[in-house]
Amino acid sequence: MAARLGVPWLELDSIFHMRGWTPRPREEFRAEVDRFTAADGWVVDGNYSGVRDLVWARADTVVYFDLPRHTVMRRLLARTLRRMATGAELWNGNKESFRFLLDKDESILRYAWTKHASFSEEYARAAADPANGHLRFVRVASRADFDRLVRAADKN
Structure with missing residues (x-):
């Protein structure tokens, strides 16, 4: 979808799961998502309640x-x-x-x-x-x- 819209794409799993399936610390995870969604257009792939407020506040479509x-x-x-x-x-x-x-x-x-x-x-x-x-x-x-x-x- 991101490619078709010509916007960057972020797969939340790729920044949440660190080496050895260790979860990224909550504040680091939120900071990464915050930086990404500050852009004008983007697609976020994933369903993490810990960042939903950030993503949905800046999204126009779910x-x-x-x-x-x-x-x-x-x-x-x-x-x-x-x-x-x-x-x-x-x-x-x-x-x-x-x-x-x-x-x-x-x-x-x-x-x-x-x-x-x-x-x-x-x-x-x-x-x-x-x-x-x-x-x-x-x-x-x-x-x-x-x-x-x-x-x-x-x-x-």
């Missing part, structure tokens, strides 16, 4: 994916297995491991499964909240929704 749980789980499992098989480096030397599939506290699959419904509800509440009246919320619930969003970005 795009959120609200895909069916079975779609999310199928894609997440395939992506995680592919990254593990290829040894792909994600951020700051970090790689996915079987821990992210099996460990009850670290499993990205368990997290996605248990949080799926709450994320949908959270964004619906945020979109209805008058405090977010300056934001346009775009819900992407299917491939067709995504294709429409990309076509709209191409027109701008």
